[in-house]
Amino acid sequence: xxxxxxxxxxxxxxxxxxxxxxxxxxxxxxEKAIKTMSTxxxxxxxxxxxxxxxxxxxxxxxxxxxxxxxxEGVARYLVCNADESEPGTFKDxxxxxxxxxxxxxxxxxxxxxxxxxTSYIYVRGEMMPQIRILEKAIAEAKAAGFLGKNILxxxxxxxxxxxxxxxxxxxxxxxxxxxSLEGKRGNPRIKPPFPAxxxxxxxxxxxxxxxxxxxxxxxxxDGGEEYAKIGIGRSTGTKLISASGNINxxxxxxxxxxxxxxxxxxxxxxxxxxxNGKRLKAVVAGGSSVPILPANLILNLVNGDKRLMSYESLSxxxxxxxxxxxxxxxxxxxxxxxIVRNTWNFSRFYHHESCGQCSPCREGTGWMEKVLxxxxxxxxxxxxxxxxxxxxxKIEGNTICPLxxxxxxxxxxxxxxxxxxxxxxxxxxTLAVKENFGLAHYADPLPELVS
Amino acid sequence: xxxxxxxxxxxxxxxxIDGMPVEVxxxxxxxxxxxxxxxxxxxxxxxxxxxxxxSGGKCRTCLVKVSKGSEKDPRPMPKLVASCRTNVMDGMEVxxxxxxxxxxxxxxxxxxxxxxxxxxxxxxxxxxxxxxQDLAYEHGAEATRYEFDRRTFDRIDIGDKIQLHMTRCxxxxxxxxxxxxxxENRVHGILGRGDHAEISTYIEKxxxxxxxxxxxxxxxxxxxxxxxxxxxxxxxxTKPVEAHRDCPTCSGKTTLxxxxxxxxxxTARKDEFGEVEEFICxxxxxxxxxTKDWVIEGPKKVSRQSVINSNHYDQxxxxxxxxxxxxxxxxxxxxxxxxTKF
Ligand SMILES: Cc1cc2nc3c(=O)[nH]c(=O)nc-3n(C[C@H](O)[C@H](O)[C@H](O)COP(=O)(O)O)c2cc1C
Ligand code: SF4
Ligand code: SF4
Ligand code: FES
Numbered sequence: 001x002x003x004x005x006x007x008x009x010x011x012x013x014x015x016x017x018x019x020x021x022x023x024x025x026x027x028x029x030x031e032k033a034i035k036t037m038s039t040x041x042x043x044x045x046x047x048x049x050x051x052x053x054x055x056x057x058x059x060x061x062x063x064x065x066x067x068x069x070x071x072e073g074v075a076r077y078l079v080c081n082a083d084e085s086e087p088g089t090f091k092d093x094x095x096x097x098x099x100x101x102x103x104x105x106x107x108x109x110x111x112x113x114x115x116x117x118t119s120y121i122y123v124r125g126e127m128m129p130q131i132r133i134l135e136k137a138i139a140e141a142k143a144a145g146f147l148g149k150n151i152l153x154x155x156x157x158x159x160x161x162x163x164x165x166x167x168x169x170x171x172x173x174x175x176x177x178x179x180s181l182e183g184k185r186g187n188p189r190i191k192p193p194f195p196a197x198x199x200x201x202x203x204x205x206x207x208x209x210x211x212x213x214x215x216x217x218x219x220x221x222d223g224g225e226e227y228a229k230i231g232i233g234r235s236t237g238t239k240l241i242s243a244s245g246n247i248n249x250x251x252x253x254x255x256x257x258x259x260x261x262x263x264x265x266x267x268x269x270x271x272x273x274x275x276n277g278k279r280l281k282a283v284v285a286g287g288s289s290v291p292i293l294p295a296n297l298i299l300n301l302v303n304g305d306k307r308l309m310s311y312e313s314l315s316x317x318x319x320x321x322x323x324x325x326x327x328x329x330x331x332x333x334x335x336x337x338x339i340v341r342n343t344w345n346f347s348r349f350y351h352h353e354s355c356g357q358c359s360p361c362r363e364g365t366g367w368m369e370k371v372l373x374x375x376x377x378x379x380x381x382x383x384x385x386x387x388x389x390x391x392x393x394k395i396e397g398n399t400i401c402p403l404x405x406x407x408x409x410x411x412x413x414x415x416x417x418x419x420x421x422x423x424x425x426x427x428x429x430t431l432a433v434k435e436n437f438g439l440a441h442y443a444d445p446l447p448e449l450v451s
Numbered sequence: 452x453x454x455x456x457x458x459x460x461x462x463x464x465x466x467x468i469d470g471m472p473v474e475v476x477x478x479x480x481x482x483x484x485x486x487x488x489x490x491x492x493x494x495x496x497x498x499x500x501x502x503x504x505x506s507g508g509k510c511r512t513c514l515v516k517v518s519k520g521s522e523k524d525p526r527p528m529p530k531l532v533a534s535c536r537t538n539v540m541d542g543m544e545v546x547x548x549x550x551x552x553x554x555x556x557x558x559x560x561x562x563x564x565x566x567x568x569x570x571x572x573x574x575x576x577x578x579x580x581x582x583x584q585d586l587a588y589e590h591g592a593e594a595t596r597y598e599f600d601r602r603t604f605d606r607i608d609i610g611d612k613i614q615l616h617m618t619r620c621x622x623x624x625x626x627x628x629x630x631x632x633x634x635e636n637r638v639h640g641i642l643g644r645g646d647h648a649e650i651s652t653y654i655e656k657x658x659x660x661x662x663x664x665x666x667x668x669x670x671x672x673x674x675x676x677x678x679x680x681x682x683x684x685x686x687x688x689t690k691p692v693e694a695h696r697d698c699p700t701c702s703g704k705t706t707l708x709x710x711x712x713x714x715x716x717x718t719a720r721k722d723e724f725g726e727v728e729e730f731i732c733x734x735x736x737x738x739x740x741x742t743k744d745w746v747i748e749g750p751k752k753v754s755r756q757s758v759i760n761s762n763h764y765d766q767x768x769x770x771x772x773x774x775x776x777x778x779x780x781x782x783x784x785x786x787x788x789x790x791t792k793f
Pocket of ligand 1: 052053054055056057058059061064081082083084085086169170171172173174175207208209210212213401402403406
């Protein structure tokens, strides 16, 4: 069994209340940090832990914190990104629903470390139940003296607010989130300046994912070095994976980074294998934005080693043969699934969610969706695949925010690895509407490397 | 601040754009540095407007390659950057038309801007002074690869003087910045997202205040047009004349567009980059259409943007670096061919 740091007590009845959470050792990190540690010491522990942002980009959290500008007399803010809207990702919602105090405790410790006296949790607008749960948890923490003025007699003040989101995927992009939090239209800002210099209301701001913030609690309790012992290489600690698709046991799993992809899919501890005795065809490993990989490439690296669930191993081989850990939205597709349809579906999402500020993303996402729609519905052309790759290249890297890249990658990777399935759709337009291409050779062993 | 520090701050930084060096104030954007050099190495800018704070960064036509970051950190920047929103550093080396990558990316952007554009230039008032026309002509491909229905919107009147033809809009946000910064009350903005986003007023409220007419001048395309001029004439049949009047609200410095004896329209004066020099008020723009209202200064020097100048286009002057390099010549081939047609 892998170690659990965030979900250890998930099955304890009443863990959503402060009382039970306290009994399982909750709020020790707040006491330890505020009473016995300086703010720099907290930052130092997080640095030592090697924790990397769990929101998608994987930027080291300690380093992000140390970049925060600290001009005299200017407020600093910590903003928690709980806008979780990436298709395939639902771990933050799970954590907030079941153990809201894990996030609140993390917010208090992190705000203390950053010297923030006002902090926000920006929750996806559709998650009204979770907003209520968090508000209740905040009230409990406040009544117990963990929030408000003069926390635990230390002289440190902190107010924590929950803000319902603006109802758009783009509001999860950190600068769009800040705009939205300020009450404006959620358009990503043009960077620089980065939030660490000028974020919320122009003040230095740190934006972190729910899971990143919750992970600060065990880091402070056990020490950064202990945390860094879990995992592999620069992928330290545990990670919540939202597993969905054609598996026997979909759900949220906490893994020690470094378990093999094969174990994750097939072991009883995690996904429990492919449902209905089917065979694995493809995996989208880190949420809809990351490149899709066929079965043979997701299970193994090109050199024959097993691929592991870690930042490095998943991206091994770059975009030619690799993908990304992203937000940990692990979507499994079996032999009956159609890659063209799946790609069209993702594309439809990005078309719908583009904020429309920059021309390549605004126009290109719609164009790609239309071409994919016609391919899926039997009106495609042989030239469409090259057209899609070309359009995706015109978007990638040329936009204000990474949504453009996120829209381009799934399309480019699907065509890179599943081109024959696309071509089959063009050649068999009537059949393709009724039947699927099947597994084909996508699970065949990789050819031996010629050295 | 001691004097040494002061000297240091005002010290100019040196940048090279397409092999041409220029010294500019620190904090200058790459685009503005390029404008100081002038000529064909100036990146096209469809959304940036130097008089509007916060503008730029959106259309992406001004993308350039930074092949050397600065003297201190010579690494190239990993991606192409929007030159209108990226500041120069000392020792920076920038490639615009000398980078095949930039030329290719820009062609892509132009294609994107055109896939949903109605291409109704023959019936558009902006034709002849439209920045999208120029851009497509200079950087675009000859044919489209887009085979779907184009997005359309109904035309709406926003007030009795301005018409919004959203189908032509490229969402540059300039008009929003004008409404925000030049007029007293912003009553219009962007509704919706992505390719279904639109400029709109709150429930078709009229845009009505002294400076609202300026949205027409900043609009790079024919999405916002002057209803008092609509369909009166093609701009290339009119003669622009600079004039001024003693106006209590604005500077009163304008361009009058004559057809024969008649003033067909009044606009602000624009510089060589198509930006207005000074914003004018609605009284000057819409209500003063008699020669007797104005003190005439003389004919306007017509910019190369305009077909009013037909057959007098400035020639494309390729940078020396381009001429010497076969690959770059190839990348800019179409541009050269067009230039030599004249
Ligand atoms: C289009 C888009 C949507 C995003 N949505 C989310 C989100 O829902 N939740 C999240 O934590 N990060 C999201 N991110 C990433 C954030 O911009 C940011 O990197 C993250 O919140 C930083 O937190 P971390 O360092 O703890 O990962 C999104 C990014 C983009 C470009
Ligand atoms: S890349 Fe897309 S979502 Fe991001 S700013 Fe540009 S248009 Fe908006
Ligand atoms: S109406 Fe004109 S000025 Fe306004 S956003 Fe559209 S193109 Fe730009
Ligand atoms: S002018 Fe620079 S992005 Fe539009």
